[in-house]
Amino acid sequence: NAGVMQNPRHLVRRRGQEARLRCSPMKGHSHVYWYRQLPEEGLKFMVYLQKENIIDESGMPKERFSAEFPKEGPSILRIQQVVRGDSAAYFCASSPRDYRGVTEAFFGQGTRLTVV
Amino acid sequence: AQTVTQSQPEMSVQEAETVTLSCTYDTSESDYYLFWYKQPPSRQMILVIRQEAYKQQNATENRFSVNFQKAAKSFSLKISDSQLGDAAMYFCAYRNYGGSQGNLIFGKGTKLSVKP
Numbered sequence: 723n724a725g726v727m728q729n730p731r732h733l734v735r736r737r738g739q740e741a742r743l744r745c746s747p748m749k750g751h752s753h754v755y756w757y758r759q760l761p762e763e764g765l766k767f768m769v770y771l772q773k774e775n776i777i778d779e780s781g782m783p784k785e786r787f788s789a790e791f792p793k794e795g796p797s798i799l800r801i802q803q804v805v806r807g808d809s810a811a812y813f814c815a816s817s818p819r820d821y822r823g824v825t826e827a828f829f830g831q832g833t834r835l836t837v838v
Numbered sequence: 839a840q841t842v843t844q845s846q847p848e849m850s851v852q853e854a855e856t857v858t859l860s861c862t863y864d865t866s867e868s869d870y871y872l873f874w875y876k877q878p879p880s881r882q883m884i885l886v887i888r889q890e891a892y893k894q895q896n897a898t899e900n901r902f903s904v905n906f907q908k909a910a911k912s913f914s915l916k917i918s919d920s921q922l923g924d925a926a927m928y929f930c931a932y933r934n935y936g937g938s939q940g941n942l943i944f945g946k947g948t949k950l951s952v953k954p
Contacts (some may be wrong), residue, residue, distance in 0.1 A: 741936050753940065764945050765929070829882065831880065832881045834881075
């Protein structure tokens with residue numbers, strides 16, 4: 723059973739370009755979460771998605787950032803017109819369901835985005 | 839809003855010795871979960887240990903144990919018989935009881951070095 727798969731592991735973009743980060747959740751998981759980790763910082767929650775629905779986007783910047791989790795295929799975090807401040811590691815996590823149990827979310831290895 | 843504070847940016851321990859990493863948090867909730875995650879240079883986020891706030895007994899996982907002081911809102915991690923492979927960033931995290939598994943609040947982390 724493969725873990726959470728993120729690609730690419732490293733992504734370099736010039737200022738003004740678009741960045742697309744992909745996340746394939748663990749098999750059987752239908753909930754996906756995106757986090758951003760700035761240098762020397764902890765992970766910050768960005769968005770929580772279920773298939774075809776955004777459940778909580780309270781941590782998403784209002785502009786240039788969007789996320790989707792289509793019925794088929796991976797979840798995509800898209801950053802338009804990237805700026806140097808977007809340079810960070812972006813993590814995806816997945817979980818099988820959302821209930822009040824202790825089942826934790828499982829993290830991918832992250833995508834390191836560098837904006838030059 | 840909940841917050842998590844790790845006051846030790848860096849810690850060092852001799853191999854085979856014991857080290858304690860500190861974490862405090864702030865919440866008005868009575869039911870919640872607390873976690874310690876390990877992030878080695880590979881960037882993979884690995885769950886080390888979890889604690890349910892309603893449980894008085896401190897969680898233990900092999901060489902890892904916590905000291906959970908609910909009234910003081912303190913959640914420290916003790917690593918016994920430290921090994922070279924324990925060297926990593928350690929993040930303390932909080933989640934509301936009713937929250938989704940992936941909506942975590944992280945501290946800024948403590949970088950642990952293990953000396954041979």
